[in-house]
Amino acid sequence: xxxxxxxxxxxxxxxxxxxxxxxxxxxxxxxxxxxxxxxxxxxxxxxxxxxxxxxxxxxxxxxxxxxxxxxxxxxxxxxxxxxxxxxxxxxxxxxxxxxxxxxxxxxxxxxxxxxxxxxxxxxxxxxxxxxxxxxxxxxxxx
Amino acid sequence: xxxxxxxxxxxxxxxxxxxxxxxxxxxxxxxxxxxxxxxxxxxxxxxxxxxxxxxxxxxxxxxxxxxxxxxxxxxxxxxxxxxxxxxxxxxxxxxxxxxxxxxxxxxxxxxxxxxxxxxxxxxxxxxxxxxxxxxxxxxxxxxxxxxxxxxxxxxxxxxxxxxxxxxxxxxxxxxxxxxxxxxxxxxxxxxxxxxxxxxxxxxxxxxxxxxxxxxxxxxxxxxxxxxxxxxxxxxxxxxxxxxxxxxxxxxxxxxxxxxxxxxxxxxxxxxxxxxxxxxxxxxxxxxxxxxxxxxxxxxxxxxxxxxxxxxxxxxxxxxxxxxxxxxxxxxxxxxxxxxxxxxxxxxxxxxxxxxxxxxxxxxxxxxxxxxxxxxxxxxxxxxxxxxxxxxxxxxxxxxxxxxxxxxxxxxxxxxxxxxxxxxxxxxxxxxxxxxxxxxxxxxxxxxxxxxxxxxxxxxxxxxxxxxxxxxxxxxxxxxxxxxxxxxxxxxxxxxxxxxxxxxxxxxxxxxxxxxxxxxxxxxxxxxxxxxxxxxxxxxxxxxxxxxxxxxxxxxxxxxxxxxxxxxxxxxxxxxxxxxxxxxxxxxxxxxxxxxxxxxxxxxxxxxxxxxxxxxxxxxxxxxxxxxxxxxxxxxxxxxxxxxxxxxxxxxxxxxxxxxxxxxxxxxxxxxxxxxxxxxxxxxxxxxxxxxxxxxxxxxxxxxxxxxxxxxxxxxxxxxxxxxxxxxxxxxxxxxxxxxxxxxxxxxxxxxxxxxxxxxxxxxx
Numbered sequence: 083x084x085x086x087x088x089x090x091x092x093x094x095x096x097x098x099x100x101x102x103x104x105x106x107x108x109x110x111x112x113x114x115x116x117x118x119x120x121x122x123x124x125x126x127x128x129x130x131x132x133x134x135x136x137x138x139x140x141x142x143x144x145x146x147x148x149x150x151x152x153x154x155x156x157x158x159x160x161x162x163x164x165x166x167x168x169x170x171x172x173x174x175x176x177x178x179x180x181x182x183x184x185x186x187x188x189x190x191x192x193x194x195x196x197x198x199x200x201x202x203x204x205x206x207x208x209x210x211x212x213x214x215x216x217x218x219x220x221x222x223x224x
Numbered sequence: 225x226x227x228x229x230x231x232x233x234x235x236x237x238x239x240x241x242x243x244x245x246x247x248x249x250x251x252x253x254x255x256x257x258x259x260x261x262x263x264x265x266x267x268x269x270x271x272x273x274x275x276x277x278x279x280x281x282x283x284x285x286x287x288x289x290x291x292x293x294x295x296x297x298x299x300x301x302x303x304x305x306x307x308x309x310x311x312x313x314x315x316x317x318x319x320x321x322x323x324x325x326x327x328x329x330x331x332x333x334x335x336x337x338x339x340x341x342x343x344x345x346x347x348x349x350x351x352x353x354x355x356x357x358x359x360x361x362x363x364x365x366x367x368x369x370x371x372x373x374x375x376x377x378x379x380x381x382x383x384x385x386x387x388x389x390x391x392x393x394x395x396x397x398x399x400x401x402x403x404x405x406x407x408x409x410x411x412x413x414x415x416x417x418x419x420x421x422x423x424x425x426x427x428x429x430x431x432x433x434x435x436x437x438x439x440x441x442x443x444x445x446x447x448x449x450x451x452x453x454x455x456x457x458x459x460x461x462x463x464x465x466x467x468x469x470x471x472x473x474x475x476x477x478x479x480x481x482x483x484x485x486x487x488x489x490x491x492x493x494x495x496x497x498x499x500x501x502x503x504x505x506x507x508x509x510x511x512x513x514x515x516x517x518x519x520x521x522x523x524x525x526x527x528x529x530x531x532x533x534x535x536x537x538x539x540x541x542x543x544x545x546x547x548x549x550x551x552x553x554x555x556x557x558x559x560x561x562x563x564x565x566x567x568x569x570x571x572x573x574x575x576x577x578x579x580x581x582x583x584x585x586x587x588x589x590x591x592x593x594x595x596x597x598x599x600x601x602x603x604x605x606x607x608x609x610x611x612x613x614x615x616x617x618x619x620x621x622x623x624x625x626x627x628x629x630x631x632x633x634x635x636x637x638x639x640x641x642x643x644x645x646x647x648x649x650x651x652x653x654x655x656x657x658x659x660x661x662x663x664x665x666x667x668x669x670x671x672x673x674x675x676x677x678x679x680x681x682x683x684x685x686x687x688x689x690x691x692x693x694x695x696x697x698x699x700x701x702x703x704x705x706x707x708x709x710x711x712x713x714x715x716x717x718x719x720x721x722x723x724x725x726x727x728x729x730x731x732x733x734x735x736x737x738x739x740x741x742x743x744x745x746x747x748x749x750x751x752x753x754x755x756x757x758x759x760x761x762x763x764x765x766x767x768x769x770x771x772x773x774x775x776x777x778x779x780x781x782x783x784x785x786x787x788x789x790x791x792x793x794x795x796x797x798x799x800x801x802x803x804x805x806x807x808x809x810x811x812x813x814x815x816x817x818x819x820x821x822x823x824x825x826x827x828x829x830x831x832x833x834x835x836x837x838x839x840x841x842x843x844x845x846x847x848x849x850x851x852x853x854x855x856x857x858x859x860x861x862x863x864x865x866x867x868x869x870x871x872x873x874x875x876x877x878x879x880x881x882x883x884x885x886x887x888x889x890x891x892x893x894x895x896x897x898x899x900x901x902x903x904x905x906x907x908x909x910x911x912x913x914x915x916x917x918x919x920x921x922x923x924x925x926x927x928x929x930x931x932x933x934x935x936x937x938x939x940x941x942x943x944x945x946x947x948x949x950x951x952x953x954x955x956x957x958x959x960x961x962x963x964x965x966x967x968x969x970x971x972x973x974x975x976x977x978x979x980x981x982x983x984x985x986x987x988x
Contacts, residue, residue, distance in 0.1 A: 121870055124873035
């Protein structure tokens, strides 16, 4: 096992958490500003890579691999389900509908089915990165 | 009618599910579907025969002109009654034919689906729908013939049937599409009432005929049918009598009256093929030792006769054809059931081994005698009436080749008599004692095993004695094919017409052939060496196998550089050719919008060249990343933040993943080796690079209509409620593309996991 630096570990951990939050921000910002499911997913992926390179797989590999499968599957399911939802409640496959509301503190909040669809994209991208790390990053400590 | 068809599907589902519990009695369950069809058809018969066909139409794929339109006129009604009536009897027969064979549930389900497909085929008015049912019968028959899938013989026979009829079906589909385009409709009744007469239609009809010929086992496609007797006997009985092989006859009968007068080739082609088939089948039947094969070649022969008769397109012969179809179904189903009974009791069908069965199973024997007498065309059976009608029609027909055709039919009858006699003698006769013989201690069959055959033979006899009973159906069936106002009647006794004499002559000569069977057999062994179309099929199949193996050996050389080299070279060559063809009239190439762009571009070029000449893998990967970041900077300069963001993130991830892989590989690139050496690599790389570069230039000059980008930008907020156009495109306007892309991502993830997992297992 490699010797670990405490400062390094703590700072990586902080950056990792911040990146995840940023990725979620990017995901939601995508509606009106640069961002979206793809970009958000890639940011989260980059965060995972960072942590992976810093900390190695340290035993979380098994869990990670299974989690990646779940993410990939769930993401695709959500995207497809949104498509069928458009069919059932709208007129077209993947048709976009949404509701808006004024909430306290947050201001105007809108929820659209394309956001749901984008969430599916996000999950798939993150899942792909995790899968690749889990598979290719095997024994990264060596 | 649609409900009746759907019932077959439902019954098949139930049968498949409950087959294990019911054992062989599952056939009693599946008999419900044909029985219901039969009752339905009888209840509508009066109305249909009175000239009010049942007509249903339901849209399916409107853009293709494919609709579920079913039309039951008298000719279809006759087929519906045949398919369902004989279907019920076949299933009763199967109940007592099969012992406790495993897998009967699935088998009975396919059998009932097969019956349903055949019903759909003979009632479909839309030609595309007819094709769908046509192929369904091919697929279900494949599964039925190959039921005993442990026997290589059954598997190859099933494959043969599928390949031959499937090939024919595809050829027919081409014909149907051309025909539909020419006629402006896929509705059979519309096409036939105002048939197109263009040259293209003539070609289309030949294609349709090829389909019909393969299905109805006409020369040179006849060889699949004798092979198909590898199926369990109930299936053979059904296949040979009421279904499958009658499909081609059905189609020819429908098309002939409309198209025979329009195309000069029609009569010579169809009648010629039919007669040739009749003679080849009869000749082959004469030399078989397996009783079932005698019947199978006999079917080929009779199908040839039917093709020739209905193919003339003349009213009188259409009428005779309808009678022949019914008569053949009745006696052929009977005879196959009989041979199944013999096989079931004596465990052999070889006429060299069977002896004395006539005494051991008298009822079976007499059923066979009556059915065979109808087959040969002896009075007072139904087969006689049908054959007389055909002979008389042939003799009087104003066909150019009348005398040849007529004498060919007589010759065919001679052969029929000869192999019919051979069949009866071979199966039931008592031969000179020999140690190889079976018989003597053979038990009589279970009454229920014989009952369906008895019932069928009773029909053959009573339709022969009282043709009035069936006259209205046959007459209306014939009339619904041809022009109206041509009604004919069946009669047992026509008076001393010439065809009667010819029948007698044919039977006489046939008996002489049977009497002289030993010299005939000697003569036939001489012709053994003549290669036929079956040999061509076998050679074709072997050549295909060998070709595929050769091709695989050439293409799958197992070298990654070669694979990627071939793929990339293909892109460069094919794409390059397309570029040259689509070369724009005037090219305007903007140089650069700002000096900074030139700097970034230079950076990219330098990094790219450095990547190519770099000897160390890690360094090459890093330089490749530099190229990507450079491109991202260009994106930013052009005001595409989403694109630049994605590019940077993707580049980062790709870099890391690349390094994760590269760390397992040697530090430096290996010197390229044969067969894909340095020169080839250089050529392919430069070619591809040139192609991509030129492509970008041409593509940016290829715009012929206004960009849709502005439209999308304008609609993004009002229609999708988002200000970020890129994101709106991804998740709304072109969401289907995105769905495709994430599906690719998931597939890629699975691929990575599988490949890496496999590699890890291989290397411990």
